[in-house]
Amino acid sequence: MTTAPAATGTAIGMSGLTVRFTTRRSQTTALDDVSLDIEPGEFVTIVGPSGCGKSTLLKIVAGLVKPTSGDVSLLERPVRGPQKEIGFVFQKAALLEWRGARANILLQAEMRGMDRAQAARRADELIEMTGLTGFEKALPHELSGGMQQRVALCRALLHSPPVLLMDEPFGALDALTREQMNAELHRIWRETGTTVVLVTHSIAEAVFLGTRVVVMSPRPGRIIRTFPVELPAHRDYAQVMSDPRFDRLATDLRGLLGSAAANH
Amino acid sequence: MTENSLDTAGRQAAADEASGAQAAAPTPGAPHAVDGRSPSTVVKAPPDGARPPRRTLGRRAVTFADSLWRPALVLAVFFAAWWFVAAREYVPNYLVPTPGQVWETMTTQWSELARHTLVTLYETVLGFVLAAALGLVTAVAIAYSRTLDKALYPIVLFAQVIPKIAIAPLLVVWFGLGLTPKIILAVLIAFFPVVISGVAGLRSTDPELLDLAATMGAGPWRTFRKIRFPNALPHLMAGLKVAVTLAVVGAVVGEFVGASEGLGYVLLLANGNLDAPLLFADLILMSAIGIVLFVLVEIAEALLIPWHASRRAGVSLTTS
Numbered sequence A: 001m002t003t004a005p006a007a008t009g010t011a012i013g014m015s016g017l018t019v020r021f022t023t024r025r026s027q028t029t030a031l032d033d034v035s036l037d038i039e040p041g042e043f044v045t046i047v048g049p050s051g052c053g054k055s056t057l058l059k060i061v062a063g064l065v066k067p068t069s070g071d072v073s074l075l076e077r078p079v080r081g082p083q084k085e086i087g088f089v090f091q092k093a094a095l096l097e098w099r100g101a102r103a104n105i106l107l108q109a110e111m112r113g114m115d116r117a118q119a120a121r122r123a124d125e126l127i128e129m130t131g132l133t134g135f136e137k138a139l140p141h142e143l144s145g146g147m148q149q150r151v152a153l154c155r156a157l158l159h160s161p162p163v164l165l166m167d168e169p170f171g172a173l174d175a176l177t178r179e180q181m182n183a184e185l186h187r188i189w190r191e192t193g194t195t196v197v198l199v200t201h202s203i204a205e206a207v208f209l210g211t212r213v214v215v216m217s218p219r220p221g222r223i224i225r226t227f228p229v230e231l232p233a234h235r236d237y238a239q240v241m242s243d244p245r246f247d248r249l250a251t252d253l254r255g256l257l258g259s260a261a262a263n264h
Numbered sequence B: 001m002t003e004n005s006l007d008t009a010g011r012q013a014a015a016d017e018a019s020g021a022q023a024a025a026p027t028p029g030a031p032h033a034v035d036g037r038s039p040s041t042v043v044k045a046p047p048d049g050a051r052p053p054r055r056t057l058g059r060r061a062v063t064f065a066d067s068l069w070r071p072a073l074v075l076a077v078f079f080a081a082w083w084f085v086a087a088r089e090y091v092p093n094y095l096v097p098t099p100g101q102v103w104e105t106m107t108t109q110w111s112e113l114a115r116h117t118l119v120t121l122y123e124t125v126l127g128f129v130l131a132a133a134l135g136l137v138t139a140v141a142i143a144y145s146r147t148l149d150k151a152l153y154p155i156v157l158f159a160q161v162i163p164k165i166a167i168a169p170l171l172v173v174w175f176g177l178g179l180t181p182k183i184i185l186a187v188l189i190a191f192f193p194v195v196i197s198g199v200a201g202l203r204s205t206d207p208e209l210l211d212l213a214a215t216m217g218a219g220p221w222r223t224f225r226k227i228r229f230p231n232a233l234p235h236l237m238a239g240l241k242v243a244v245t246l247a248v249v250g251a252v253v254g255e256f257v258g259a260s261e262g263l264g265y266v267l268l269l270a271n272g273n274l275d276a277p278l279l280f281a282d283l284i285l286m287s288a289i290g291i292v293l294f295v296l297v298e299i300a301e302a303l304l305i306p307w308h309a310s311r312r313a314g315v316s317l318t319t320s
Ligand SMILES: Nc1ncnc2c1ncn2[C@@H]1O[C@H](COP(=O)(O)OP(=O)(O)OP(=O)(O)O)[C@@H](O)[C@H]1O
Pocket: A021, A022, A023, A028, A029, A030, A049, A050, A051, A052, A053, A054, A055, A056, A057, A091, A219
């Protein structure tokens, strides 16, 4: 289903995005004039302080939130409503509590009317890959937080979407599993050529996975800077961690995030 | 500990059946159709090797008996007190008959009583089923459409606050002495809790789940079937339990106003003849209808939503 996207053009285009939420009590500017173009096959990671509008940004791209002003396009088409050429991993796992892990993953196939047998095979692959074997039938409340997130990840990957939007998908994982999942995701990205936008609070994760790291300011969220990650396309976790370029970039990011928070 | 793992196993099996039936529906012959039972179950066994024992019939019976003995005890005490008061004639027998007299009436007039019970049962069940169906449709309309919400909700509420007993005579005038007015009355009384619980359930869907459905390109029907409806079931079942007990009331009230059969009719007869044993027997049968139907809805609930927190047998330490 994944067709290697054309090398030209943008996978995701955002220009001048501003979002204001008006509630009964207050008005919040979540995003302020955000512009970003993402090419097909890129892996963009977004870091920024809590509440700066990262989740909102992903939801705009998915067509789930309408920006107050500005334009978004996905795969060269303007975003006017919910988009379905994507896999979305929500910040909360958002599982159906009456379905077992495997049935939750297969929801994707059922909602899209995909071929049953093929989807089932793919689901089993993903379950194995994410280490959920043995928990196929476990209901969400019987799974740990990290396992729930892995189920959500499998669900987002089931249909091999050309664009993957991930909102802190590994937030609830322990460090070791997180590294493994990072390596897995890196491999999937390399093999499929999927365009990925991933929001994270972990600088290491942002650098290891990204081809570009976008740093956002505290609310109202703006893009302060984007860093290209000068690491080989094919990465190995241990190697990257000991790479001096990794250290330098991580230090820069930490400094920038720290000063942004301090200036606020 | 054993109790716990036992319950988990039972619940899980039930959950699998439910989700398998309504959702994944594994195609026979597909590779995964088998994996649930055989190979992966072995892997799944906890490391200590203790495979959770299956829920046998015997164990089920034990659980059932365990849930029954407390109310049975209370009932026994009540019966003893009743018997004591009536047998000693602290209250004259034409007001409170002895359990023996009631039993005698019940057995000697059984064929008659059974016929009337069936009539009331029929009215109640039909009324309940219609109320459930109409209530659900109304709830969906209200939950999905702002316009219908504004149009229907006040009417539903208005219909609820009219004392149903007051319109019973009107229904008899309109529809005669047959079963129709009783069924309509049962529907009218049982309708409201279904609507209220249905609307509450359908509205309680996590918006994130609806967002998720949207990114999956699913239309409203699929979203309803796979997400909103199952999500509403716990609420809805609670409403149905209330509704089923109210449906009995509706049917009996309908019979009070004008009927030639049914337990409500028998009650009026017994009252007129000062036949206290018959009156008591009749009351017992009415309650029996309510209890049996309630239990049936409970069973349906246990089968439909074994996954819900309210049905999890796991012992929680917070009881408040
Ligand atoms: N539906 C909404 N209604 C009102 N305000 C909202 C809504 N969604 C988000 N906000 C506000 O917009 C701002 C950005 O929220 P968002 O969830 O995008 O932050 P975030 O960067 O993802 O934070 P975190 O890292 O904690 O997840 C917050 O101040 C939040 O209060």
